[in-house]
Amino acid sequence: MHSMAKLAAAVVVQVAVISPFxxxxxxxxxxxxxxxxxxxxxxxxxxxxxxxxxxxxxxxxxxxxxxxxxxxxxxxxxxxxxxxxxxxxxxxxxxxxxxxxxxxxxxxxxxxxxxxxxxxxxxxxxxxxxxxxxxxxxxxxxxxxxxxxxxxxxxxxxxxPHPGDNLDNLNAFFSTLGLSQTDMIALSGGHTLGAADCGFFKYRIGGNDQSMNPSFDAQLQGTCAKQNFAFLDDVTPIGFDNFYYRNLQNGRGLLGSDQVLYTDERSRGTVDFYAANQGTFFSDFAVAMTKLGRVRVKTAADGEIRRDCRYPN
Ligand code: HEM
The missing domain is CATH 1.10.520.10 (Peroxidase; domain 1)
Known part of the structure; x- marks a missing residue:
């Protein structure tokens, strides 16, 4: 094969291997x-x-x-x-x-x-x-x-991604999955459910992070003195809604990677928009989840239908 043709073929193979789509x-x-x-x-x-x-x-x-x-x-x-x-x-x-x-x-x-x-x-x-x-x-x-x-x-x-990541790091990580900043902000809304261990955000409390609301800071100090976790959205921790974004507007984001979406002016507009429009958050979340669900999927050629999800066949 001509060397240029070889190079082109190699590029095609490589793109096929690394493509997340x-x-x-x-x-x-x-x-x-x-x-x-x-x-x-x-x-x-x-x-x-x-x-x-x-x-x-x-x-x-x-x-x-x-x-x-x-x-x-x-x-x-x-x-x-x-x-x-x-x-x-x-x-x-x-x-x-x-x-x-x-x-x-x-x-x-x-x-x-x-x-x-x-x-x-x-x-x-x-x-x-x-x-x-x-x-x-x-x-x-x-x-x-x-x-x-x-x-x-x-x-x-x-x-x-790391809970202390800034916006550039978060964007860089999600772009490797073929996801945009808007996708990343919509997916971060998954933090409307569940909790995080204190170890992931303890470095922020005690007045260490100016972006944290002081009353939330005091509340978290009390929570972590009693138990080892706090809710990611403490208004409605088991309800999927847009309170995650409304909390960020009030300096009540739990992880550094949550609050930075509001602190950084480049992402604040989207947070404000989702905080005011739950319907758009829901539809953007669905779009981003669909894109996330396409990342590097396997086919019959390189995968299998596992009988027991814990072990390969
Ligand atoms: C943006 C970057 C992200 C970072 C840095 C991050 C980090 C974390 C951390 C540190 C925890 C706490 C884990 C623990 O204490 O056990 C957590 C929990 C959680 N994360 Fe994320 N996460 C990110 C994005 C996402 C995305 C995209 C989703 C889903 C769409 C998601 C869904 C969740 C859920 C639902 C929980 C609660 C789990 C539970 O209560 O069992 N996270 N995340």
């Missing part, structure tokens, strides 16, 4: 023929998980983000490796309730003889996440399906 095969009705009741089964299973534990919905949403952000939406975050070298090992704060919600939904899907071993764990995570959001009061968006499960999960493949 390998989403051609995803579609909403992917399982319509093989598992027509899929969405209803996952809906009902997630409903039961949410009744059992208030941590189920936030933990599931965070699980989806971490899975997609680490090595693509391939459920590799759920693999337990006998050597301990897996994405979990890196990400020690991922909560058990998220895993249990997915394992229960997978068991419910596989108990239907039509669906047994036909639906990927990655797709169950995506559907269970939508249910967690919508059953908490958030948008009920359409989920694209057809992801295959990865076979590998490695500690060192995990790159996640």
């Amino acid at each position: 390998a989403a051609a095969q995803l579609r909403a009705d992917y399982y319509a023929g093989v598992c027509p009741s899929l969405e209803a089964i996952v809906r009902s299973s997630v409903k039961q998980s949410m009744v059992k534990s208030p941590i189920s919905a936030p933990a599931t949403l965070r699980l989806f983000f971490h899975d997609c952000a680490a090595t693509g939406c391939d459920a590799s975050v759920m693999i337990i490796s006998s050597t301990g070298d897996d994405e979990n090992a890196n990400d020690y704060t991922l909560k058990l309730e998220g895993f249990q919600t997915i394992l229960d939904a997978k068991a419910a899907v596989d108990s239907d003889p039509q669906c047994r071993y036909k639906v990927s764990c990655a797709d169950i995570i995506a559907l269970a996440t939508r249910e967690s959001v919508s059953q908490s009061g958030g948008p009920n968006y359409t989920v694209e399906l057809g992801r295959y499960d990865g076979r590998k999960s490695m500690d060192r493949s995990v790159r996640l």
